[in-house]
Amino acid sequence: xxxxxxxxxxxxxELEIEVLLLSLKVAGWAVLCSLPLGIATAWLLxxxxxxxxFLLDSIVHLPLVIPPVAxxxxxxxLLGRHGLFGSWLYDxxxxxxxxxxxxxxxxxxxxxxxxxxxxxxxxxxxxxxxIEAAARTLGASPLRVFVTITLPLxxxxxxxxxxxxxxxxxxxxxxxxxFASNIAGETRTLPLALHxxxxxxxxxxxxxxxxxxxxxxxxxxxxxSELLARRVARRLTGEIK
Amino acid sequence: xxxxxxxxxxxxxxxxxxxxxxxxxxxxxxxHGRSGAGKTSIVSMIAGLTxxxxxxITLGDLVLFDxxxxxxxxxxxxxxxYVFQEDRLFPHLSVQGNLLYGANRATxxxxxLNFGDIVEMLGISHLLDRQPHRLSGGEKxxxxxxxxxxxxxxxxxxxxxxxxxxxxxxxEILPFIEKLRDATGIPVLYVSHATEExxxxxxxxxxxxxxxxxxxxxxEEVMSRLDLRPLTGRYEAxxxxxxSIAGHNNNDGLSELGFDGGVLLVPQVDAPVGYxxxxxxxxxxxxxxxxxxxxxxxxxxFPGRVVEMAETGTAQMDVLIDIARANSPAxxxxxxRVTRRSARELKLAPGLHVHALIKAVAIDRHSLGQ
Numbered sequence: 118x119x120x121x122x123x124x125x126x127x128x129x130x131e132l133e134i135e136v137l138l139l140s141l142k143v144a145g146w147a148v149l150c151s152l153p154l155g156i157a158t159a160w161l162l163x164x165x166x167x168x169x170x171f172l173l174d175s176i177v178h179l180p181l182v183i184p185p186v187a188x189x190x191x192x193x194x195l196l197g198r199h200g201l202f203g204s205w206l207y208d209x210x211x212x213x214x215x216x217x218x219x220x221x222x223x224x225x226x227x228x229x230x231x232x233x234x235x236x237x238x239x240x241x242x243x244x245x246x247x248i249e250a251a252a253r254t255l256g257a258s259p260l261r262v263f264v265t266i267t268l269p270l271x272x273x274x275x276x277x278x279x280x281x282x283x284x285x286x287x288x289x290x291x292x293x294x295x296f297a298s299n300i301a302g303e304t305r306t307l308p309l310a311l312h313x314x315x316x317x318x319x320x321x322x323x324x325x326x327x328x329x330x331x332x333x334x335x336x337x338x339x340x341x342s343e344l345l346a347r348r349v350a351r352r353l354t355g356e357i358k
Numbered sequence: 359x360x361x362x363x364x365x366x367x368x369x370x371x372x373x374x375x376x377x378x379x380x381x382x383x384x385x386x387x388x389x390h391g392r393s394g395a396g397k398t399s400i401v402s403m404i405a406g407l408t409x410x411x412x413x414x415i416t417l418g419d420l421v422l423f424d425x426x427x428x429x430x431x432x433x434x435x436x437x438x439x440y441v442f443q444e445d446r447l448f449p450h451l452s453v454q455g456n457l458l459y460g461a462n463r464a465t466x467x468x469x470x471l472n473f474g475d476i477v478e479m480l481g482i483s484h485l486l487d488r489q490p491h492r493l494s495g496g497e498k499x500x501x502x503x504x505x506x507x508x509x510x511x512x513x514x515x516x517x518x519x520x521x522x523x524x525x526x527x528x529x530e531i532l533p534f535i536e537k538l539r540d541a542t543g544i545p546v547l548y549v550s551h552a553t554e555e556x557x558x559x560x561x562x563x564x565x566x567x568x569x570x571x572x573x574x575x576x577x578e579e580v581m582s583r584l585d586l587r588p589l590t591g592r593y594e595a596x597x598x599x600x601x602s603i604a605g606h607n608n609n610d611g612l613s614e615l616g617f618d619g620g621v622l623l624v625p626q627v628d629a630p631v632g633y634x635x636x637x638x639x640x641x642x643x644x645x646x647x648x649x650x651x652x653x654x655x656x657x658x659x660f661p662g663r664v665v666e667m668a669e670t671g672t673a674q675m676d677v678l679i680d681i682a683r684a685n686s687p688a689x690x691x692x693x694x695r696v697t698r699r700s701a702r703e704l705k706l707a708p709g710l711h712v713h714a715l716i717k718a719v720a721i722d723r724h725s726l727g728q
Contacts, residue, residue, distance in 0.1 A: 250407050251448075254506075
């Protein structure tokens with residue numbers, strides 16, 4: 118780790134800001150891109166019975182139960198430069214995921230996906246389908262019902278899923294370091310920076326500063342989601358939690 | 359105005375639905391029958407929320423469902439307003455948002471229903487900015503009715519809209535439904551197992567038992583039929599008479615109701631002379647005397663003739679008496695419930711001339727349909 122990282126003062130250093138912003142970027146994109154897919158998956162699993170449903174359910178939950186390093190390795194095999202889809206991505210779009218921040222975002226998204234789907238699905242299960250049927254009798258197409266009734270009623274679950282996935286993405290380590298590696302300024306997010314610091318002696322203070330930044334970030338995310346959730350709950354039920 | 363015709367069959371669990379009826383063009387048609395008879399299933403198929411196995415449903419010229427032609431319009435294309443047993447308001451929208459949700463479908467230029475009129479009629483103009491959770495049960499159901507009306511339906515389905523309300527709320531909503539019937543002209547299919555609601559609101563009754571339509575006809579005819587007695591309910595069983603207000607006696611607080619059998623005295627009714635009403639006289643409130651009784655407190659005594667005697671399988675039996683006056687063109691049936699022992703001792707038999715005694719107090723405001 119470079120010596121500037123360890124300023125010792127209260128002011129946040131330029132390198133810490135770089136790590137922080139990169140972490141936010143990676144986690145933000147991870148959540149943003151997986152949210153539509155997460156809602157679609159939750160919809161499929163909650164509302165439809167189809168062959169392969171159990172398989173889909175299992176695959177979605179897999180990152181929750183297998184070692185993150187294994188997930189990273191699977192991503193590498195599939196999406197590496199010479200991987201099954203990776204070579205195609207490179208040939209057709211000139212897109213490389215390994216060793217890039219986009220790759221880090223993908224790894225974080227895959228790891229956080231089950232948490233997001235679970236939260237969204239719970240809220241979808243709680244939406245009364247009788248209310249959706251009422252909307253149909255009032256002349257609304259299924260798409261309009263989804264956008265104007267189902268989605269707003271799912272908001273608490275979507276919020277919860279987003280925050281959970283965001284927090285999980287911020288903390289992602291194993292899959293990221295395996296798939297996207299640990300490159301300063303490109304894929305070195307907060308946990309990877311912490312890991313790097315712990316590899317060299319005499320960096321305990323700098324490491325502790327990263328830990329504190331991580332905690333503050335997580336608390337801010339929780340606070341924000343709580344505020345939003347209260348607002349939504351007030352609109353839906355008039356109760357203040 | 360559109361007529362709804364239904365001819366469907368479907369199997370739902372253990373229940374075999376076989377429904378065949380037509381709605382009135384401009385009035386209220388009641389789907390009547392016990393809980394679990396399949397009324398809600400039938401209405402749900404009309405709305406397109408469930409699909410019958412076979413049959414055909416049309417609304418005016420529009421074919422909503424036809425298994426033969428493979429037509430099954432989705433609910434949003436059916437122009438059917440649906441007021442559910444529970445209000446089913448959208449919790450995240452204000453009352454106004456709820457009311458206007460279906461309004462973009464209401465493109466009929468000939469519609470007599472505009473937002474202001476409906477809000478006014480239902481008495482919900484002061485609630486427009488509220489969220490549904492801040493409404494009482496009665497207010498919620500009024501908003502649900504308004505929401506269905508504002509979607510410009512060709513027919514309004516009302517599935518036990520009062521069932522989840524307490525008695526006080528019910529009497530709060532009933533006048534609104536009456537107003538709706540009289541002011542909008544939209545045909546209503548009204549589902550209920552409650553006899554008093556049916557008699558108050560409906561013109562035509564479709565009786566449902568075990569998923570099948572067992573009788574269809576004018577309310578006074580169907581509700582007075584003996585063979586349907588087990589379905590209409592023994593306790594509530596009785597005759598329905600069409601009457602008009604002949605006069606008021608303010609000193610005694612009584613009103614005179616003229617009908618084919620003469621004049622019926624009831625506690626004062628708040629309606630002008632000449633006003634047409636429907637009254638229900640329960641069999642258990644009618645007794646029989648062979649000679650005109652004297653020295654009794656009962657005001658309403660009508661001479662008549664026994665038409666039919668029906669066993670009920672208990673110690674009591676129901677006696678059908680025609681109390682129409684000699685010059686009356688139509689019979690005027692009245693049911694009396696007497697013990698079997700009385701029937702034997704009075705030697706009651708068809709053709710016998712008797713006097714029907716109706717307790718004036720038996721005709722309360724509750725059974726006064728408009």
